[in-house]
Amino acid sequence: MLIEKSREYLGRSDLEKRTVAGGILNVHIGDALSQSVNVSGGFAGIVIDLFSGGKVLPQLQEVQTWLEFNDRLMPNGRLMVNCGGIDEAADVIDGVVHPKNSSIDGTWVQHC
Secondary structure, three states: HHHHHHHHHHHHHHHOOOOOOOOOOOOOOOOOOOOOOOOOOEEEEEEEEEEOOOOHHHHHHHHHHHHHHHEEEEEEEEEEEEEEOOOOOOEEEEEEEEEOOOOOOOOOOOOO
């Protein structure tokens, strides 16, 4: 579903067409946790769906898993994480309401 939504809303379908310079985006769909998933030279990006059945996958709570994802990236590659899955509008931390569309310290922003 993430793949289709990124084609529809993020213009990814245009990136899957060969450019004049010969560049093209190839999408590989599979289990990012599988040790057999590798591409020569590394991935430009890995999209990770954080939740399964409304819960964070246990493997994604381990630092080693994230280090292994990082090792599969090409230089300057990106890990992109779908953190959606909770339908609340905001978190309340120490009595302060924080919207769910950005982190408290501003290091990430949710793009809808």
